[in-house]
Every structure is written in C-alpha cells, then in structure tokens.
Amino acid sequence: MLFVSCSFGRIFVIKSAYMDSFLKKLPLLAGEKARETRKYFSRLKKRPPKKLDLLMQDLHHKVFERINCLDCANCCKTTSPLFTEHDIRRIARHLRVKEPLFIQQYLRVDTDHHYVLQQSPCPFLDLQDHACSIYDVRPKACKEYPHTDRRRFVQLTSLTLNNTAICPATYEIVEALKKELPL
Numbered sequence: 625m626l627f628v629s630c631s632f633g634r635i636f637v638i639k640s641a642y643m644d645s646f647l648k649k650l651p652l653l654a655g656e657k658a659r660e661t662r663k664y665f666s667r668l669k670k671r672p673p674k675k676l677d678l679l680m681q682d683l684h685h686k687v688f689e690r691i692n693c694l695d696c697a698n699c700c701k702t703t704s705p706l707f708t709e710h711d712i713r714r715i716a717r718h719l720r721v722k723e724p725l726f727i728q729q730y731l732r733v734d735t736d737h738h739y740v741l742q743q744s745p746c747p748f749l750d751l752q753d754h755a756c757s758i759y760d761v762r763p764k765a766c767k768e769y770p771h772t773d774r775r776r777f778v779q780l781t782s783l784t785l786n787n788t789a790i791c792p793a794t795y796e797i798v799e800a801l802k803k804e805l806p807l
C-alpha cells in the first residue's frame with residue numbers, strides 16, 4: 625500500500641489492485657466507525673462551522689484525486705440512484721425509446737414512491753471496465769454521488785453515514801473531516 629502526506633495527515637492511496645480487497649473490508653471498517661461517526665455528525669449538526677462546506681469540498685477533491693471511480697464502481701454495483709422525471713425523459717430520448725417502455729424495462733417504484741432501478745448492478749454499467757453506457761445523460765443523482773461536495777452538507781449527514789459503507793471515497797472524506805475538524 626502506498627502512503628502520501630496531505631493537509632489532513634498520512635493517508636493511503638487506493639490503487640486499483642487494492643480496491644477489491646478494500647471494498648470487501650469497507651462495510652466492516654465503516655461499521656466499526658459508525659457509532660463514532662454518528663456522534664460526530666450529531667455534534668456537527670448542533671453547531672455547524674461556517675467553513676464546513678468549503679472544507680468538505682476541499683477534502684472531497686483531495687480524496688478523489690487519489691481514488692478513481694473506474695477502479696471501484698461500487699455505488700453502481702450495489703445501490704440505485706433515484707430517477708427524476710427529467711432523468712427519465714433525457715435518458716429515454718437518448719436511448720430512443722418511449723418513456724413508459726424505459727420505465728417498464730428498467731425501473732420500479734420504491735417505498736418512498738421514487739423511481740429506482742429494478743436490479744443491481746445497474747444495467748448501464750459495464751462490469752469489465754466500469755464504464756457507464758449513458759454517462760453523458762446519467763441521472764442527476766449519479767452525477768452528484770456521493771454528495772460530499774454539496775452545499776449545506778450538514779443536511780446530508782445521515783445519507784453520508786450510510787455511504788461510508790458503500791463508497792470508499794466517502795469513508796475517507798469522513799475520516800479526514802474528523803481529523804481536520806475535531807469536535
């Protein structure tokens with residue numbers, strides 16, 4: 625494993641060769657930290673510092689300089705994005721199918737009444753090279769995942785806690801946040 629230094633300390637670089645084994649360990653690692661992370665987010669929500677969004681954006685960019693999503697694709701393999709009406713219209717047009725047919729073929733309605741994928745891994749994911757076949761028109765939720773650089777991050781802490789067990793970048797960003805901003 626390679627190590628580098630950055631503003632939030634000594635961190636490891638995840639190379640593609642390590643990604644598979646890291647992903648296998650991730651739920652356990654995130655689970656071990658879950659209680660601490662939950663408490664941390666609870667303190668953060670009580671008094672969010674003004675610089676929080678900027679700090680999160682900085683950490684997000686630093687971590688994604690080291691982690692290549694094409695080495696991972698764990699979000700596309702294990703979870704479903706939400707599909708908005710705009711997403712459905714755009715993707716159906718791109719695939720040259722009618723919207724009802726696209727919905728019938730790929731989507732279902734979840735318990736929160738959102739359109740989600742019928743299956744995982746996502747049918748638009750190439751399992752060999754992890755490319756997304758509808759990348760240019762992919763759902764907004766895919767574009768924004770894992771949401772760690774979003775404005776008003778403090779409103780996304782529950783989602784982020786869940787994502788620490790799915791997304792290695794989120795796990796790293798959250799651990800870096802705890803070090804950069806001890807509470």
Ligand code: SF4
Pocket residue numbers: 699700705746747748749750755756757758759762763766
């Ligand atoms: S649409 Fe593309 S980016 Fe979104 S989950 Fe599927 S493969 Fe991943």
Ligand code: SF4
Pocket residue numbers: 691692693694696697698699700769770790791792793794
């Ligand atoms: S967003 Fe996270 S889970 Fe998805 S491919 Fe990138 S590193 Fe992996």
